[in-house]
Amino acid sequence: MTTELYPRERLGLVRDAAAKAGLGAVLLTPGPDLRYVTGYDAKQLERLTCLVVPAGGEAFLVVPRLEIPAAEASPAGSLGVELVPWDETDDPYALVARRLPGGLVKNGGGTVGVADRMWAVMALRFRAAMPAAEQVAAGGVLRELRMRKSPAEVAALREAGAAIDRVHRQVPGILKAGRTEREVARDIADAITAEGHAQVDFVIVGAGPNGANPHAEPSDRVIRPGEPVVVDIGGTMPSGYCSDSTRNYCVGEPPAEYRAYFEVLEEAQRASCAAVRPGVTPEAVDAAARDIIAAAGHGEHFFHRTGHGIGLESHEDPYIVAGNLEPLEPGMAFSIEPGIYPGPHGARIEDIVVCTEDGYEPMNVTEHGLVVID
Known part of the structure; x- marks a missing residue:
């Protein structure tokens, strides 16, 4: 039932929905949206866990290294999504920014959807890491998918x-x-x-x-x-x-x-x-x-x-x-x-x-x- 509840194709649906909404990427931290897309019921911690879904590329899941076993054991571990660990002395926000298309984070910018339930301190850290990108709530992108139950x-x-x-x-x-x-x-x-x-x-x-x-x-x-x-x-x-x-x-x-x-x-x-x-x-x-x-x-x-x-x-x-x-x-x-x-x-x-x-x-x-x- 887990595979049926959290199917692999949801990542593609979110990517398509983000592109249709004019977003360069969607950033999902622990909460119902992340669980909906990956099945990963991640802990909400001060350490960043974030699923990144670029509108024009492959999704990846940024996870504190000590949480990697939990991510691998969750349904997310069988989705084929890349798990990107980060260590205690790393800056995971900069890590995300480096992996996004350059136009999102440099001159010209773009628009990034952030999870509705993202902590304000994390949204502000992303803003600092991607100063050229406008941030909007990602809930509108996920809403159309989540509202119609399979x-x-x-x-x-x-x-x-x-x-x-x-x-x-x-x-x-x-x-x-x-x-x-x-x-x-x-x-x-x-x-x-x-x-x-x-x-x-x-x-x-x-x-x-x-x-x-x-x-x-x-x-x-x-x-x-x-x-x-x-x-x-x-x-x-x-x-x-x-x-x-x-x-x-x-x-x-x-x-x-x-x-x-x-x-x-x-x-x-x-x-x-x-x-x-x-x-x-x-x-x-x-x-x-x-x-x-x-x-x-x-x-x-x-x-x-x-x-x-x-x-x-x-x-x-x-x-x-x-x-x-x-x-x-x-x-x-x-x-x-x-x-x-x-x-x-x-x-x-x-x-x-x-x-x-x-x-x-x-x-x-x-x-x-x-x-x-x-």
Whole structure:
């Protein structure tokens, strides 16, 4: 699966995309773009690791000598890309500049795309090494490639979705009145890794009024009987691909007004998912949920976008929000997560979906309804 997730031809696709964008080269330091192109999940260190993709030449990977074994052991080691080691007394920025076409670094200059996640100190060092070259963010070059998932990437997202679904099925046995949000979150985090994730990215356990804060941090607040609880969890799988899913729970019978708006939320989330198909805009998918919530009198209580893209990052393009008129295409993966947050409590339902040739495929299949825990 590793070869399918990180195929050799991606280097050529990035080179072609850089040339089409008018860039002389793309420089990718550790982060999701580097991993997407090479499969190398390099450590972000003060020592420079950088994949250099010239628009008119062969790519090479500059690596601190002590990190060469890790690079060789990663999928990058089987791509045929040249590994260029540097020693502690070398200047790796000058090394990169020397190997680039002369027009990029001397009089006349050119344009170089640098990774969106490159540390500022590294971007400044590259600027000093290539003073004649203009620097721009490389994200636009990678965006068009990363936004459309391959079948292997969809399979990785499906695996991630199944893993986080298994965690949600354990929540009723973890979430008890009298426990704190932090205690519940700790046990959920343990379950996330036990179910196959390489790391925990976030655990939101929002009880009662904390459920009205979409990004609430777990606190020492004790969960009380009859309080709705929002549980939003996600992690990164060994493949590098992410999970993200939100479900709602209550220890005992919830308030009547909560049940009333939760039914509205269920309808809105279903409508938003049903709107997903090629050619539909993210704005329309957002409106499908938002219009239902507004018609029920809760428009002011839904104050975030309906969704975000997901892949090697838990938040990436495309964003499901008003104003995004870029039509959906098969392979685009994103969340559908409308919420209603009136204040005394709140609720959000979230699935990851992938746009298919004629609709969508959900990556999460656990029940969407409120789970009442006796």
